[in-house]
Amino acid sequence: MDQYQQVTETTPTVESANPYGPNPADFLSNVKEFQLIDSTLREGEQFANAFFDREKKIEIAKALDDFGVDYIELTSPVASEQSLEDCKAICNLGLKAKILTHIRCHMDDARVAVETGVDGVDVVIGTSKFLRQYSHGKDMNYIAKSAVEVIEFVKSKGIEIRFSSEDSFRSDLVDLLNIYKTVDKIGVNRVGIADTVGCANPRQVYELIRTLKSVVSCDIECHFHNDTGCAIANAYTALEGGAKLIDVSVLGIGERNGITPLGGLMARMIVAAPDYVKSKYKLHKIRDIENLVAEAVEVNIPFNNPITGFCAFTHKAGIHAKAILANPSTYEILDPHDFGMKRYIHFANRLTGWNAIKSRVDQLNLNLTDDQVKEVTAKIKKLGDVRPLNIDDVDSIIKDFHQDLATPILKGKDDQADKEEPLNIDEPARKKSKLSESI
Amino acid sequence: MDQYQQVTETTPTVESANPYGPNPADFLSNVKEFQLIDSTLREGEQFANAFFDREKKIEIAKALDDFGVDYIELTSPVASEQSLEDCKAICNLGLKAKILTHIRCHMDDARVAVETGVDGVDVVIGTSKFLRQYSHGKDMNYIAKSAVEVIEFVKSKGIEIRFSSEDSFRSDLVDLLNIYKTVDKIGVNRVGIADTVGCANPRQVYELIRTLKSVVSCDIECHFHNDTGCAIANAYTALEGGAKLIDVSVLGIGERNGITPLGGLMARMIVAAPDYVKSKYKLHKIRDIENLVAEAVEVNIPFNNPITGFCAFTHKAGIHAKAILANPSTYEILDPHDFGMKRYIHFANRLTGWNAIKSRVDQLNLNLTDDQVKEVTAKIKKLGDVRPLNIDDVDSIIKDFHQDLATPILKGKDDQADKEEPLNIDEPARKKSKLSESI
Numbered sequence: 001m002d003q004y005q006q007v008t009e010t011t012p013t014v015e016s017a018n019p020y021g022p023n024p025a026d027f028l029s030n031v032k033e034f035q036l037i038d039s040t041l042r043e044g045e046q047f048a049n050a051f052f053d054r055e056k057k058i059e060i061a062k063a064l065d066d067f068g069v070d071y072i073e074l075t076s077p078v079a080s081e082q083s084l085e086d087c088k089a090i091c092n093l094g095l096k097a098k099i100l101t102h103i104r105c106h107m108d109d110a111r112v113a114v115e116t117g118v119d120g121v122d123v124v125i126g127t128s129k130f131l132r133q134y135s136h137g138k139d140m141n142y143i144a145k146s147a148v149e150v151i152e153f154v155k156s157k158g159i160e161i162r163f164s165s166e167d168s169f170r171s172d173l174v175d176l177l178n179i180y181k182t183v184d185k186i187g188v189n190r191v192g193i194a195d196t197v198g199c200a201n202p203r204q205v206y207e208l209i210r211t212l213k214s215v216v217s218c219d220i221e222c223h224f225h226n227d228t229g230c231a232i233a234n235a236y237t238a239l240e241g242g243a244k245l246i247d248v249s250v251l252g253i254g255e256r257n258g259i260t261p262l263g264g265l266m267a268r269m270i271v272a273a274p275d276y277v278k279s280k281y282k283l284h285k286i287r288d289i290e291n292l293v294a295e296a297v298e299v300n301i302p303f304n305n306p307i308t309g310f311c312a313f314t315h316k317a318g319i320h321a322k323a324i325l326a327n328p329s330t331y332e333i334l335d336p337h338d339f340g341m342k343r344y345i346h347f348a349n350r351l352t353g354w355n356a357i358k359s360r361v362d363q364l365n366l367n368l369t370d371d372q373v374k375e376v377t378a379k380i381k382k383l384g385d386v387r388p389l390n391i392d393d394v395d396s397i398i399k400d401f402h403q404d405l406a407t408p409i410l411k412g413k414d415d416q417a418d419k420e421e422p423l424n425i426d427e428p429a430r431k432k433s434k435l436s437e438s439i
Numbered sequence: 440m441d442q443y444q445q446v447t448e449t450t451p452t453v454e455s456a457n458p459y460g461p462n463p464a465d466f467l468s469n470v471k472e473f474q475l476i477d478s479t480l481r482e483g484e485q486f487a488n489a490f491f492d493r494e495k496k497i498e499i500a501k502a503l504d505d506f507g508v509d510y511i512e513l514t515s516p517v518a519s520e521q522s523l524e525d526c527k528a529i530c531n532l533g534l535k536a537k538i539l540t541h542i543r544c545h546m547d548d549a550r551v552a553v554e555t556g557v558d559g560v561d562v563v564i565g566t567s568k569f570l571r572q573y574s575h576g577k578d579m580n581y582i583a584k585s586a587v588e589v590i591e592f593v594k595s596k597g598i599e600i601r602f603s604s605e606d607s608f609r610s611d612l613v614d615l616l617n618i619y620k621t622v623d624k625i626g627v628n629r630v631g632i633a634d635t636v637g638c639a640n641p642r643q644v645y646e647l648i649r650t651l652k653s654v655v656s657c658d659i660e661c662h663f664h665n666d667t668g669c670a671i672a673n674a675y676t677a678l679e680g681g682a683k684l685i686d687v688s689v690l691g692i693g694e695r696n697g698i699t700p701l702g703g704l705m706a707r708m709i710v711a712a713p714d715y716v717k718s719k720y721k722l723h724k725i726r727d728i729e730n731l732v733a734e735a736v737e738v739n740i741p742f743n744n745p746i747t748g749f750c751a752f753t754h755k756a757g758i759h760a761k762a763i764l765a766n767p768s769t770y771e772i773l774d775p776h777d778f779g780m781k782r783y784i785h786f787a788n789r790l791t792g793w794n795a796i797k798s799r800v801d802q803l804n805l806n807l808t809d810d811q812v813k814e815v816t817a818k819i820k821k822l823g824d825v826r827p828l829n830i831d832d833v834d835s836i837i838k839d840f841h842q843d844l845a846t847p848i849l850k851g852k853d854d855q856a857d858k859e860e861p862l863n864i865d866e867p868a869r870k871k872s873k874l875s876e877s878i
Contacts, residue, residue, distance in 0.1 A: 019609050020638045046759070047751040048785050050743075051827040080789045082824035126762075127790055130769045167769075170458050175593065199459045199710045199772045202641035202672050227773055228710055229703035229745050233641050233672030240642065254768070255759055257743040257751045264668035271638045271667055302741030303488075304696040306668050311487040312696045320485070320694055323565075330569045330606075331694070346487050350519045385521035388490040416597045 020271045028213055028242035032273040035070040035220065040293060042073040043247065043254035044101045049297040050253060054086050056296050058093065063289045066131040068281040073122060077112045078082040084116065091117030100334045110150045120160030120189065121190060125151055127175060128167035134166025135147065140175050144182055151188050162221060169200045177183040177215050184216035190245060191216055195234065198227030202237040209241030219243040224260050226252055231260040232268050238394035263290055267306040271333055284340030293319040307339050317348040348394045350384030354376065360394065366402050446867050459772065460709045467652055467681035471712040474509040474684045476660065477701060479732060481512040481692035488736040493525050495735050497532065497873055502728045504534040507720040510576045512561060516551050523555065530556030537687045543664065549589045559599030562589055566614060567606040579614050583621055588678060590627050601660060603631025616654050629684060630655055633676035634673065637666030641676040641694050648680030660684040663699050668827055670699040674821040689732040702729055706745040723779030746778050755785040763793035787833045789823030791816065803834065815840040
């Protein structure tokens with residue numbers, strides 16, 4: 001019998017226990033080793049409200065570097081004189097992140113770019129019939145010739161070079177693969193796929209990336225606009241298909257309604273690859289970076305922003321509140337603590353439940369039986385039907401109810417209880433690896 | 440030779456010419472025949488800021504009905520007394536949309552629901568191990584038994600019934616398929632898949648829906664939370680896989696940062712199925728409906744909201760502006776006119792290009808050669824390097840430049856030119872079917 005190895009049931013690994021982890025069938029997946037190219041200072045400069053002076057650009061670049069982005073992309077040095085000077089200044093900061101600048105596929109631009117001190121140059125040219133006809137008016141042969149000339153020139157200077165098509169999803173597939181194959185052969189560092197008009201869908205992205213991955217050996221970078229609200233999902237699916245780098249900007253600012261947002265992508269990625277994301281990026285800095293950029297471009301953080309939107313971790317319905325109080329993982333995979341945020345139970349409303357109210361009763365240090373809590377909850381829901389409630393309303397109802405009881409047992413009022421804020425059930429001792437418990 | 444049929448090249452259909460149209464390989468796709476269940480008055484009521492009185496609920500329900508949603512879902516009538524009365528009141532409005540209410544999988548709730556006058560009841564129960572342990576504490580046998588009882592009761596009243604699991608993506612697949620098969624057999628109208636914690640990704644959604652589609656014969660409804668920014672993409676991918684109905688809410692309001700937003704999903708769907716979407720839904724009403732709800736729940740429309748965000752149709756970089764002026768389809772698949780919106784070229788900034796400035800020169804009815812426009816553009820970019828520009832700045836520079844020319848040719852100033860607003864290149868005569876021209 002000893003010629004047979006004993007077969008034992010293997011303990012499932014943490015990864016296989018994460019229902020949101022990378023799909024094992026995606027053997028080219030980079031979900032657990034992606035890189036970020038932050039383009040707040042390039043794409044973001046194309047946002048309607050953006051005007052960054054040098055000081056602000058440097059402040060943003062330093063914040064992004066501290067957060068841990070791999071690359072910082074800057075506006076073309078030929079866009080204006082100031083753009084050139086700012087580019088040089090940021091290259092001189094000695095940041096850990098590599099500095100890129102983004103230029104047209106033209107030697108005039110390339111010659112200026114390589115003298116700025118950047119670590120790499122991102123070259124782009126429109127390849128869709130639309131852009132070829134209405135933008136630069138060149139055919140694919142011309143594009144290939146320019147690309148080779150620019151790439152070889154940049155490479156000769158010893159810096160990184162990326163070649164990207166523009167409007168890739170409306171470009172002819174054969175044209176695309178041809179040009180990417182050509183530039184890959186001459187040693188480009190990355191090729192880029194861009195959904196310039198923001199209309200690609202996830203499975204379409206996956207198909208194109210998987211196909212491209214079979215044609216080139218270099219890394220693939222992706223750039224997704226958000227016109228149809230799919231920029232985060234497309235980025236994730238691109239990584240599943242084998243793309244390695246994702247272009248992001250803070251709050252997604254860019255042309256029109258922008259691109260894949262840094263914060264939103266972090267929410268997406270921490271669910272799939274928690275260890276990688278938490279070890280590589282300073283997630284608790286997201287809020288500060290978003291506030292910095294929001295202030296600079298004079299917008300408010302959207303109410304529904306992933307992670308930092310005011311209600312991202314607020315639970316309201318009674319049935320949700322009950323379960324969250326028993327175990328936060330029931331209705332929450334994102335752990336607010338990972339982002340330096342807190343969880344709130346919104347109990348001052350007519351959809352509240354007795355579990356949430358019981359929690360508040362405990363926080364107020366009052367003693368009520370479950371039946372009594374249910375009774376006072378009914379009173380609260382009744383008033384909630386008539387008008388919006390605030391915390392003081394609820395506390396008053398609870399306290400009045402408590403006083404009216406025949407034998408009130410006051411354990412001693414806790415002056416620390418915060419009456420102005422929703423119930424905060426933040427638990428410092430919460431278990432670390434929530435995802436691994438998920439199944 | 441006449442035994443052979445002549446082979447002719449067929450003209451590609453409009454559909455195959457749309458690079459963003461449904462994937463022909465998705466033979467179960469409902470991308471071109473989906474339905475909307477608006478849950479602003481149920482899921483939306485669970486949004487932190489929501490308090491809708493009866494008048495507001497009726498106003499919202501009427502607006503949604505006018506827009507063309509297929510179903511309107513209301514808060515459970517057992518949530519509070521007012522919820523019950525409001526539910527009855529909305530059922531009595533005689534709207535075209537079918538009215539649903541959303542209850543726990545329990546006879547106590549079902550008995551109340553069927554007496555309200557609703558057209559259908561949406562039943563939900565948590566099936567993940569997490570919810571079974573920390574929420575209702577029941578096992579799958581109990582769930583199946585309750586489900587059958589509630590479904591048969593609701594059906595006996597002659598109204599529609601949907602059975603949904605909660606937290607479907609963290610539920611055991613075999614458990615899920617078992618319960619869905621059971622309820623399908625006894626004639627449920629729809630089964631629902633819910634990404635309650637907002638962490639599913641598009642290809643995961645596709646797999647689950649395709650699998651479920653092979654198990655049940657009834658329609659599939661999907662409900663996606665937006666914690667990781669994928670709610671629109673997941674909805675689209677679910678339709679590709681064979682789901683038929685999508686839960687939405689205005690601006691996506693709901694628990695935490697909400698669910699698939701109505702407006703964002705319309706942006707996604709019009710790209711894929713323009714004829715269906717335009718013929719079925721009053722897209723130009725989206726802005727009004729969003730404003731109505733935003734005001735009611737006291738939030739601002741996010742700056743980057745699809746369609747109605749202030750910059751959704753604003754083009755800034757010179758290279759973009761040039762192409763947009765030549766043909767809007769170059770950088771824009773969504774046609775702002777479809778939504779009653781307008782397109783703007785943002786030309787008062789240092790990233791501007793001479794094509795955008797030339798357009799402004801024409802609008803000001805001044806005569807400059809291309810070389811002169813390039814010269815004045817350089818002046819504008821120079822000032823744009825120093826400080827943010829407004830339209831008046833640009834107009835002043837252009838006019839000063841024009842006056843300084845040796846022989847100015849003033850064609851007559853057009854007093855109608857709007858100096859306060861960005862350049863609006865809205866063209867009423869723009870071709871209707873842009874998508875069909877896309878390749």
